[in-house]
Amino acid sequence: MTRIVAVTNCPAGIAHTYMVAEKIADESKKRGFEVHVETQGASGIENRLTSQQIAEADYVILALGKGITDEDKDRFNGKKVVEIPVSEALRNIPKIMDNLESEAKLFSSSKIKLGDKQEAVQNGLISHLMAGVSAALPFVIAGGLCMALGSIMAQFGMPNVAPKNGNIGSIAWALNELGSLGFTFMVPIMGANIAFSIGDKPAYAPAFICSLLANSPDLFGKKTGAGFIGAVLLGLAIGYFIKWFKTIKVGKTFQSTMGFLVIPFVTLLIFGLFTWWLVAPFASLLMGILLNFLNTIPPSLKLVGGFVVGAMLAFDMGGPINKAAWFFAFSLIGSHVYSWYGVVGVVTTLPPVAVAIACWIKPSLFTKQERAAALPALLVGATVATEPAIPYALAAPLPMISANTLAGAITGALTMLLGVDRIAPGINVLDPILGLVHPWYNFYICLTIGLVLNVLFIIVFKSIWIKKQKEKTIAGK
Template structure:
């Protein structure tokens, strides 16, 4: 029996990671293979592959979006590896196992890149940025939920008394203060993990501390912190600095302390001073200009921006364009700008839910498999995971992607116009119920309008597309 082990991960560690793992398991088992899949998601490593499972495996499948650590590469050293971006795995699941021998290559742990296409998966600025975002997510989610709970406690009449001389703080104030720590440390942890993704542990502590420094506006004497722009610049700079620093040969006596003492010390000293005198103030000024622009742009321009962000979110359903718009909106949370992330909370619900509703309204334009998957797509789509819409888009790319993109753009414009705000990642359609999206009435109005438009566009465009396809086939016959 052919034995296979697999690893799945994605930048956010939420949807793709687990959906691809399930797809690989189901497909491999249907072919009679023994399969074990390790997921590296938002909850950490689950179903961790044992040394024995890896040793006995005939092939290793790596469906990854945020790369592998050096430890992972060592685990699979000299194994036959089949690799592909996690965002492509669902599209190619039916052919993934067709010719494993021809499509695999022997992995050498000494290589930085796993294969010809791996640069786009494990390397590149976007993958490093998404590694930082993935690490920051738990801070924002936990902090956002605590702030929402504290706010609801106050709304129900509980006191919001701060700590002061002779006064005890109230429970609502304590919970809110703990939640605020999530937003305070979100940016330093993002910068630290961007650097970590580039050059591993030696870069982590310096990047964390220097990014924290860049966001301490009182210490820097600036109007604001460097925000996510500072995290990006500092994380990338320290990451590449350490990457090349690690190649330095200091001789037998000092090489052993290079990684845990010399590199962190020198990096922290160099970038600490550089950030205090130059990078911090410069990035803080740039962040202030950008925030001022976003807050003061005319409504017409804001609507255009909302259309663009919404269209990008709906276009490739978890792909690079979607991730770019998501990263921009998410990164503004640390600066307490919540309306752009409000677009994310609305638009990412639309493609899978609309596809499901369209199958119920006009089942004749969908296949039996698409109709059978409709409830799953609808329920998963309610959690802002757009991936269930991918099979529908693959079956009819032009009409489905056009419908999703147009509906997403219009809904994004409406959402920003109504100033719907989302304070943290949550549970999708129920976010207003736990205080993460407001005003709740505008949120549900935008979702309703978006779904109505998306369903209408899907039925109209796909019906026309199928009619044209039938006419072409008739002419060819």
């Protein structure tokens, strides 16, 4: 019996990670292979591969969107490894399974750098940025929910009192403070994990401390901290600096102390002073200019911006274009600019929910398998992620992507027009109920109009596409 072990991950760690894991498991079982899949998602490492499972495996499949650590690489030393970008894995796993022996390459952790085939994906800018966002998400989600709960309590008449004269304060105040801390640490966590994605563990502490320093505007006499701009600049700079630093050959005497002592200390010394002297003032200046622009932008340009961001979010459903727009909107939350993330909250829900509804309204346009996946697509799309719409787009790229992009663009502009603000990520369609979206009624108006448009476009565009395909088939005969 062929034995396979696999690792899957993606920048956000939400949808692709688990969808590809399921695909590998299902395809292996169809072929009678023994399979064990480790997922490295937003919840951490699940179903961690044991040393025995790896040792007994004939092949290792790595479906990666953000690379793996040096410690992970050591686990697969001497194994036959097949590596594939996670974004391609959904459609390529059957082909990979057909050609395991020819596709696999013997991996030696001491001589070969894992990831040559995936270099651009693993080490791409968006991948590193999304690694930072993925780590920051729990801080913002938990913090946002705490703040929302505290605000709801205050609205219902509960006291919102800070500690004073030995009094510990009220629960509503405590919840608001906890939420505020989540937002405060969002930026340094983002910077630290961007650096970690590039330079591994030695990069974490220096990037965290420098990003936190850069977001203390009182130290620099500025009105605003460096925000996500500072986190990105410092995370990338420190990450690549440490990646280079680790290539320096040192004697055995210092080798054991390099990772936890020498590299972090030298990096913090250099970049800490550099941050204080140049990066924080410069980045805070840029952040101030950006925030001023976003807060004073004419309504007409806001509509154009919402149209563009909405189109980007819906275009590749969790791919690099979607992630770029998502990162821009999410990063502004820490600076209390919420309207762009309002577009995210509405538009990312549209493609999977719309295609599920289209399956029920016009089932003849979809295969039996697509119709069976409609309910899961709706549930996941409505509460978690856009990715369940991907299989439908792969089956009919032109009509599905066109429908999603056009509907997303129009809805993005409408969301901006109606001033929908989303203060933190939550459970998508339930966010207004949780107090994370304001005004709640405009959110549902935009969502309803967007779904009607998206479903209509899917039905019209795919009907035309299927008709053209049939005509081509008949002409070919």
